[in-house]
Amino acid sequence: MSFARVALMLAAMTGLFLAVGYMIGGQGGMIIALGIALAMNFFAxxxxxxxxxxMYGARQVDRHTAxxxxGIVEQLARRAKMPMPKVYIIENPQPNAFATGRNPENAAVAATTGLLNILNTxxxxxxxxxxxxxxxxxxxxTMTITATIAGAIGMLANFGLFFGAANRENNNPLGMVGAILAAIVAPMAAMLVQMAISRTNEYAADKAGAEICGNPLWLASAxxxxxRGASRIDNNTAEANPATAHLFIVNPLHAHKRDSLFSTHPSTANRVAALRQMASANHRPVRPASPWG
Structure with missing residues (x-):
């Protein structure tokens, strides 16, 4: 993602903080929210x-422990001409995976035990x-910063709702109505920012991932x-921290039938169709020389 898009995302999240602060505490609340937003951006x-x-209890592994x-990640990183990321395993029965880190030199990839148990190499x-x-x-x-700040926006909004009724001396012209609006609108706005980022990124990562591994059908099958696994098995940590849902390769909240209108992920059927079309355009799957082929 370009620097301009990163800056735009941070500006949008900071703006949400300011709006929540104003609706809760007027101008004073907005100034406090600005300070919190700047600190959160730096910390995130x-x-x-x-x-x-x-948060997900990820355990780092190496070539001796896993x-x-x-070895699969190492070979893929070599094929992609990338630095080797840190590799983690999460003890969770729901099959899923995510990547995190501020740049390729400081990155990590993680997969759940559920994923490793049901997928072939x-x-x-x-x-x-x-x-x-x-x-x-x-x-x-952007994915990890968005997850952190979106969660903080939700907490700030709930804080304002909880204490809004007790604080009658703030300069908030909207009063308790402002606190209620902050609690409802701000988390939804943060979620919309996540959706806009995540849905676009998933298609691009599917295409590039298929090129890295050498066969779009492997990812389509996965x-x-x-x-299917995410629709049957709960990921309790993700359910308790929905702001992190967009990090995963498939929506970890499927088990509770979230409305697709607010899904952070594009339709899996559409993603699979695009990968199959990509494989057809290549006329035949390319099978690279690799430890898993």
Whole structure:
């Protein structure tokens, strides 16, 4: 993602903070919110990846503790001409994966035990190639910062709703109505920013990931399995932290039947169709020389 889009996203999130602060506490609240937003932007840039990995209890692995999985990521990074990212496994039965990190030199990829249990090696390669594409495109910076700030916006809005009725002396011209609007509108606006970023990035990462692993059908097959698994198995951590849902390759909130209008991910069927079309355009799948082929 370009620097201009990163700056635009940060400006949008900062604007939301200011609006929430004004609706809760008037001009004074807006100034306080601006300070919080600046601190959050700085903190999220340096620490959001670590926070997300810690939130999901991710365990770092290497070629000794997870040789097959690590070897796939290592080979893919070499094919993509990228620095080797840190590799993590999350003890979670829902099949899913995500990437995080502020740049390719400080990146991490993570997969759940559910994913590693149901996918074959070629499908795992397709998924991890998709995640490496996010890293290569620097999507991970905006995705992790968005997750951190969107969660903070929700907390700030709820804080204002909880204390709005008790604080009658603030300079908020909207009063309690402003606190209610902040609690309802601000999280939805933050979610819309996430959706706009995530849906565009997923298609681009699918295409680039298919090129990295060498066969679009591997990723297409993996997406179908992941979609079915996510629809049946809860990811309780994601349910408790929905602002992080857009990080994953498939929506981890599917288990609770969220309305597709507010989905952070494009339709899996559409993604699979695009990958199959890509494979057809190549006339035949390309099978690279690799440890999993």
């Amino acid at each position: 840039y340096w620490n959001s990846d670590k926070m997300v990995l810690r 040789p097959a999985f690590y 070629e499908e795992v390669a397709g998924v991890m190639a998709h995640e490496l594409a996010h890293v290569k495109h620097r999507d991970t910076l 997406l179908e399995k992941l979609e």
